[in-house]
Amino acid sequence: MKLALAVVTLTLWVLFLGSYRRTRSLYSAYWCAALGCWLAGNVAYWLKETDWGWASSPLGNALSVAGAFGVWAGFRSLRNLGTPLWLLFAAPAVTASATVIETDPDGAWQGGLVYFALMATGMALAARELALLKSRASQAHRPLLVVAAVLVAYFGCRIVVYAVAGPDSGVLHSYFSPAVTCLLLIMLLVLVSFSMTALNNHQLITRLNERATRDGLTGLLNREAFMELAGQELAALQTAGRSAAVVLADLDHFKSVNDTHGHAAGDAAIRAFAIACKGSLRRTDLVGRYGGEEFVIFLPGADEVAAETITTEISRRLAAAPAPDGLEFPTVSYGISSTPIAGSTLAQLIHTADGALYQAKAAGRNRAFTAQ
Secondary structure: OOOHHHHHHHHHHHHHHHHHHEEEEEOHHHHEEEEEEHHHHHHHHHHHHHHOOHHHHOOOOOOOHHHHHHHHHHHHHHHHOOHHHHHHHHHHHHHHHHHHHHHOOOOOOHHHHHHHHHHHHHHHHHHHHOOOOOOOOOOOOOHHHHHHHHHHHHHHHHHHHHHHHOOOOOHHHHHHHHHHHHHHHHHHHHHHHHHHHHHHHHHHHHHHHHEEEEEEOOOEEEEHHHHHHHHHHHHHHHHHOEEEEEEEEEEHHHHHHHHHOOOOHHHHHHHHHHHHHHHHOOOOOOEEEEOOOOEEEEEEOOOOOHHHHHHHHHHHHHHHHHOOOOOOOOOOEEEEEHHHHOOOOHHHHHHHHHHHHHHHHHHHOEEEEEEE
């Protein structure tokens, strides 16, 4: 059974290593690391009958626990959360120490209680991360959640039987032996790998979609994505009989910033404006980089007064933002239009806002003009 588990694990490790080399997905990296730990741990158990038998159980138990915590770290990466390295090394170190300290004539259950407890802990943490995944994520996480729960229950039962009945218990040897564990892990590894592939593909597609719809410098929507999303939102608002406002924003004297301080300073100003927008807008609002130093904002349910209030807040945040040494962020001019004035299409709203923006610049810049 251990040989079969090793063959299955090695096969999956090779396949996922190829996937990681193509995608560079952090999730795949952690899963490869977990499979590698389990494979190495399985090989370590084979050392029991050799001159290295003294290291067999400590090394095998530690690597198995490292694999479980690697799965936990991988699931955390799906939620864009990092995992401190010391947490990944602490549990295997504790497992190895407990295994060395505990003496067992045949070594079959050496360090068993700590090993079972930390395996259950690692899988319980993994199950928690899966349960916290947002519902809009790939539904492939649900089978993984079931698998993690099964492993938590299995190792939890091993803890109870080991603690209550002892390492010589017939129940422990019959239902929770290494052979039974290997059989369970083989079945679960195959199921998990199919689900992991689906999750890995979902993560890759999500990343590609982000690159296709987001501006690389600011993280805001690019022009094409903004026009599509705002157009859909405007149509829904018109059906419901609600209003909307569009704001066209342009950084004043932006060319002089580039000419005087360089393009890095210009990029810093654009990023600062994007951050000011994100901090000022509602979750329902849309903002995109329209081109160069020009931005477009869609405000569902807003009128001209609400739009002007938002532009004031954006400018306030930009003025208060920390700037690189020797640089003063430029002011911003705004043109505002709304559905009752500009008609029924997004293109008309933007065209009218552009006219208002021209008036704002002609009047001295650093102000917002509303289309009349």
